[in-house]
Amino acid sequence: MEEAFLRIDTHTHSCGVSKCSKVTPEQIIVEKRKLGYDGVILTNHCQAWYYPPEQHGAYIEAVIAEYKKGKAYADTLGFAFWLGLEVTLNVPAYADYLLFGVTEGFLRRTPCLYQLTQKELYALCKENGVTLIQAHPLRHEGVGDTDYLDGIEINCTPADFEKREEIVRIANNTGLVVTCGTDYHFPERDIRAGMLVPKTVKNSVDFGKYLLEMPQTNVFIYDEVIKIPAGRNAKKLEK
Ligand SMILES: [Zn+2]
Numbered sequence: 001m002e003e004a005f006l007r008i009d010t011h012t013h014s015c016g017v018s019k020c021s022k023v024t025p026e027q028i029i030v031e032k033r034k035l036g037y038d039g040v041i042l043t044n045h046c047q048a049w050y051y052p053p054e055q056h057g058a059y060i061e062a063v064i065a066e067y068k069k070g071k072a073y074a075d076t077l078g079f080a081f082w083l084g085l086e087v088t089l090n091v092p093a094y095a096d097y098l099l100f101g102v103t104e105g106f107l108r109r110t111p112c113l114y115q116l117t118q119k120e121l122y123a124l125c126k127e128n129g130v131t132l133i134q135a136h137p138l139r140h141e142g143v144g145d146t147d148y149l150d151g152i153e154i155n156c157t158p159a160d161f162e163k164r165e166e167i168v169r170i171a172n173n174t175g176l177v178v179t180c181g182t183d184y185h186f187p188e189r190d191i192r193a194g195m196l197v198p199k200t201v202k203n204s205v206d207f208g209k210y211l212l213e214m215p216q217t218n219v220f221i222y223d224e225v226i227k228i229p230a231g232r233n234a235k236k237l238e239k
């Protein structure tokens with residue numbers, strides 16, 4: 001029987017936009033296919049040291065062009081390639097946030113995102129059907145304000161990966177959704193982990209909604225699958 005899930009790395013960076021990355025969108029696709037993934041979400045950086053606020057519009061065009069380059073190649077292979085973004089905020093605390101469920105139209109309408117507060121960013125996401133997940137929340141100041149957050153990430157860079165059980169504990173206590181991604185920047189990062197996403201999820205917008213509606217998410221780490229309850233969603237479904 002054909003598998004009903006896609007293996008997705010929800011957190012990847014490409015070098016045409018994220019200067020810290022050493023891989024092109026095409027290389028991400030080649031390397032991830034070798035590792036057995038069915039797709040990735042491109043979450044390039046949006047942060048203050050990349051560009052001044054008045055260049056936000058031009059920067060977003062570069063983000064979209066980079067995504068389209070990868071998407072065109074991915075489409076020839078039947079590989080899922082979805083648009084996302086990673087925004088770094090300083091208020092109320094320094095923290096990184098992944099935006100899932102974004103469209104090109106949404107990104108083009110945004111003000112300079114890194115200048116927003118967490119509350120403002122969350123409000124903008126909710127007005128536009130975008131899901132807000134804090135990336136590697138235990139790396140800096142800890143989990144942000146959970147009133148303005150949909151979920152937190154199990155991040156697979158070595159130091160963050162060690163904290164995965166704590167992430168699950170925090171999610172269980174707060175009802176936040178858990179995502180998992182490798183924060184891919186380099187071809188030698190060959191950890192095989194991410195999320196098992198139903199094949200009915202066809203694009204970035206579907207994925208954003210999926211995270212908000214499912215009573216649990218399925219994270220895979222090599223051959224192990226961990227089902228993590230998403231408490232707030234379970235409550236929503238009960239109503
Ligand atoms: Zn980076």
Ligand SMILES: [Zn+2]
Pocket residue numbers: 011013043086135183
């Ligand atoms: Zn990242």
